[in-house]
Amino acid sequence: MKIRNFAPFLAHHTALSSPCSHTFHSAPHVMKRRFPGELEPAAGAGESTPARPVQGSVLPLAKRAAGNVRAAAERAAIAEAAAAEAEAADAAVSVVIQLQEMSADAPAGPTLSVPLNITPAQLEAVVNELLEADEPTPYSFYLNEAEVLQSLKACMTAQGASTEEVQVIKYQPLAVFRVMPVSRCTDSMPGHTGAILHVSFSPDGRMCASGGGDATVRFWDVSTCMPRHTCVGHKNHVLCTAWSPDGRRFASADRNGEVRVWDPETGKEVCKPFTAHTSWVTSLAWEPLHRAGDNPGQQCELLASSSKDKTVRVWNTRTSTCQFSLSGHSDSIECVRWGGEGFIYTASRDRTILVWALEADKTRAKCIRTLSGHGHRINSLALNTDHLCRTGAFDHRGNVYETPAQGTTLR
Template sequence: MGDTPNWQHMWGAKIKTPCDMDDDILEDVIRNVTMRLAKFDTEEWEKNGLAVCEDIKAHLDEAWGPHWVVCIGRNFGSFVTHVTRNFVFFYYNEKAVMIYKAGPQQFKRNMVVHVVKKMKVEHEIIGDSTFGDRTANPQESSDSDENEELEDKDLTSAIAQFQREDGTNVGPQLEIPMNSTIRQMEELVNMLLQNGKDRVPYSLFLGETEVTTTLKATVEELRLSTETALTITFQPLAPFRVRPVTRCSDTLQGHSEAILHVSFSPDGKRLASGGGDATVRFWDTNTCMPKYTGRGHRNHVLSTAWSPDGLRFASADRNGEIRLWDPLTGKQVGQSIKGHKQWVNSLTWEPMHRNAACEHFASSSKDGSIKVWNARTGRCVASLSGHTDSVECIKWGGQGLLYSASRDRTIKVWAVEGEHVGKLVRTLVGHGHRINTLALNVDYVCRSGSFGHDFQSFLSRKEMQQAALKRYEEVLKGQPERLVSGSDDFTLFFWEPSKSKKPLARLTGHQQPVNHLSFSPDGRYFASASFDKKVKIWNGQTGKFVATLTGHVGAVYQVCWSSDSRLIVTASKDSTVKVWEMRDPKNAKTTLSGHADEVYALDWSPNGDMVASGSKDHTIKIWKH
């Protein structure tokens, strides 16, 4: 007889035995199963099947109660030995052995037989809690099994094929219980991919609808037929998890007017704020204490932006002046930059993966112009003319293009690199009113450069640029950049602006102007905030509607995602900040009260530890778990 299998080889750091079965009992179960297998040669096993000996049955009855199945086979895919709360799985003499626990509501006599048939490999039940030993030739019961299969499948299970985002199948078709939870199916995907200890979290989809509770709930919601195999697509989530913020840890005071902007530096070490008192303030995120106050603006600070390397901070005011700051000293760098005739609405930096020096940024103004600047010299590199009204928002993409949205109801795509700097590539038309906001599916990685969640250190600018490029490509995955625009006409348009001037989709549903848009860091979703007091979530690949976040009693000014793309925070005129979870987006997870007036500004720290909110009440509040 061969050695007892190493059943402790499993994924996860801590052993989890079925229903907390005692380790000694579990080892006895496995030893007895292997001893039973050793008594039969392959030919006899294939001919007659096997019976579970009574002592194994006794162990299982004691540990799992009256619902369990033991089956064996030549191959269950490429699994290794696993132990979980629901089954034990291991190999013995090139035969796969699985002891499977079935819940009281889902256990059916032929369930494992059906799995076996669909997998098209030779397996056989060797015993179960309902009818004990099974030593007869399996062919004898095949006719009755066939009728039961349809009945059982409709009631308790469905055939499913797991599939990657690119459409490639993973593993064979499996029959899985309809009441399988998202975590159970996630566990199964990890097994199919042989992730072992390097367990990866996944989101699962039926079509374009995410499974958020159980397979059955989603199937019923979509009214899907289980007569044919369900295709379950899985997408890896961030390997880290951000915890939802629940409490106010600090209130930062110092501003004497409304705070219009708050933003964390790409490395998360600084928080910058700007607003109606014409100052820019830098705060230490470790101590939540003020570091520096930047003075020089003579009017409201209307726009701010960090460089992707975190070494420069740009701010622009209602007079049209732009100032650059060194966040490490709080001092202004060079003279104020002048060139716009009216106030500046938006600032954006060139992504690090396009230029390791991080020395170019662009500004847009109410005067209808867009200017590209060299931050090192303070000189204008290019002036982009073409809009006939105020340019409300600009975004510097990751492929050498800049996107601008205007009150003239158009979006323009500009070349901002090489010999074609300033050239108009195309104009996107569709909105019936002024365009207020834009969002790119690569916004997050373009703004944060080489700084991921783990804040890896680098020896050179070249290494930083390579890391930034890798992060960018991981989000894009070979697809074109996607852009979404929001307007006073209550609609959104979804574009692939580098390829076509025709929109992919026109998105309706809001009942008031759309004033802010934000893509999740992984690019899979985007959120739209509106004066209609609602936030809507949309699919970042197709633009299709996903959910409406309802709960605010005032206009929603801003929306922000956690760095793991699982959580959303929203800021509103109703003086509250709300936290929402993508797994269950219909109801706010937490309402954060504390501000005495409207909340205009919002940002989530790159490491996920804190959220900053800026208010008309002149304060910034820091929210933590």
């Protein structure tokens, strides 16, 4: 657009109250620009009309924005009122339920008439009230094996359940043990004069054992955090340790290839040291508790140790002898595990895992399978029989069994 009379345009532009209000003079019409996108011809074609400031040119936009805000607020209020009305309608509808513990066949209390939109938190309060619990216990609730997550109405709608029928709701506690969050160091137990290389708790959780670079094994009382025994005998760093499954024995091995077995109650050795390994010991594994029922005295007495000398040796801690040895790897054995079905698993730097089966008299074992596929050395093994839901030598009820055979019942 060609602008004529440029000087008057600048003068009037400076005087305008709104930076977007401009006046342009052009032929054959004079156009007034009040706001971007709003153009209208001036009166009289070809006339030179002086520019005039447009007052409140932003006002229409502000009014429209305010109107939009009011409309959005009104829509939100309508939606909120509709939701409240629907919630009130659901609260007016009731359904008859029967509460029942998940592991019990008998119902817990009488049938109850509750609102259709009852939530799991409200059901939890009802159960705690029925059971007269001293402390509220959290529960999860299930309708026909489907968990009630938001409300009973949503769960029934998803299943197509009718409000005319009695709905059986099963519940179970979410947690039996309350675990406090660990937010600070509760205790420190000084004593070792060298690096601590291995720490483990006893099966009953009452004692803690540690081995380190000062060539000692130390037993600690967990309740008092005080030392109970300091066991001396190793000549080099204690690299690995292992508790027997029944907690009556504790094995430790050092960098010289020596294996020692201790009595945690007295801190004394129960047998002479095992010194057949020619290099340091990398891992220890006891025979599982339920496999020890055939041993004399029904105690855990067989211990397997792996070494960098490429062998695994199984020791009899009762007779202080080497029961047998396993050789088949071409490099250092990094880990040995004794499985729940009696197999021994060995992992090596040669990138293979060997599976060994013991004979009935436990005096020999043969390799029955080689597991290969790793591209680098194998440092550790994990078995699905490491932790079983069973009653053992120690359980959460406080029962302590005299023999392993008494604690082999699966729960």
